[in-house]
Amino acid sequence: MSDKILIVDDEVEIADLIELYLNNEDYTVFKFYSSKEALECINTTELDLAILDIMLPEIDGFTLCQKIRAKHTYPIIMLTAKDGELDQIKGLTLGADDYITKPFRPLELVARVKSQLRRYKKYNPAHSEDEQDLLTHSGLTMKLSTYECFLNEKPLTLTPTEFSILRILLENKGRVISAEELFHKIWKDEYYSKSNNTITVHIRHLREKMNDTLSQPKYIKTIWGVGYKIEG
Template identity: 55%
Template sequence: MVRILIVDDEKEIADLLEFYLQNEGYDILKVNSGEEALQIINNHKIDLAILDVMLPDIDGFSILKQIREKYFYPVIMLTAKVENMDKIMGLTIGADDYITKPFNPLELIARVKTQIRRTKLYNKDIEPDSIDINGLYINKNSHKVNLYGKEIDLTPLEYNILLYLAKNRGNVISSEKLFTNVWGERYLDNNNTVMAHIARLREKLNEDARKPKFIKTVWGVGYIIE
């Protein structure tokens, strides 16, 4: 599902955007300040951002600059300002579109769809650089893992186990296949290494051993992230 971040300190506008975008089937994250926006940006997978320029703490241009230091998803600037220099500045920094208030919600929806369509066409053969699974965020570039916004300290081996299961999300991975692909060695039937590392990984993810949320055991078969 496409996830859209809405950043606007005017609650009525943010709620209006959320209503229209949710009706189109998009997953919405909505915040009212720049600080909240940066926390979401750094800890969640975002597919498109609608960013107000005038915020109470950090202006939209500064947030846009920080987005463009790491990410390439579309950003639509939303503002009451109509000066051409503001539009030029936003587009120069890296905004993909610019809409002034008041606006027609249906026009904004159309522009959102255009940006998402362009992104999908451009990135259709590019593997994403991050994986987001219900609050578990894996950044493949930095090799960092965040759980509900808090960084989890994993060993390189634990990270590789988690990444392999996440990349094969929805598929049951046997202990043999996991060991062969992560350790790069021949698996022996009496090898309990995988089980021990899965247990340690679950512990770091604060998993309930009886009802794990992320790494589930399919008894007699292997492990799966659903």
């Protein structure tokens, strides 16, 4: 069965172009030009990934992202016509996994879709048949086979990207992992740049969910100018 991808963009030409390229990759596409039409699909269809434009009439992409995250953990990629850092940070903070700025190369978007789906399939229990495996650290427990995470026995709701970052840091306890290394381990693509703040925003969001602090971290420690680590 092919993966089901939601596209929401009020620019007809862009939505149709994305649909064409995803159909060529044998994905099942649900395309909408407005958020209101998309909401019914979100509430009734088991999706694997969403591509949301930020600048939508009536209900913007940020709000739609929040509505999805209230019930679902599948990856979300935000499309923005702005190259503004604040838009990118806001989207990631609200639970998006990645963003891409218009105009974009369709093949790059397809590559990012594939990258997100690889992780989602790997860590989501509905797609994974891996043997059970636990990663633990100071009250933090990750169950890889069922995509579950607990902090002091209370469940943590993580996006696929947040889960991936935390898993990598736990698997490499005591070793500093740079933002660039994290980026390549997660996305396995080459579109990283020094100005890319995607990892920084996800780390901050993880800390918020774990009630961790930058100044006195119990879990994720920042090594300035180098990267991040969880003490061994």
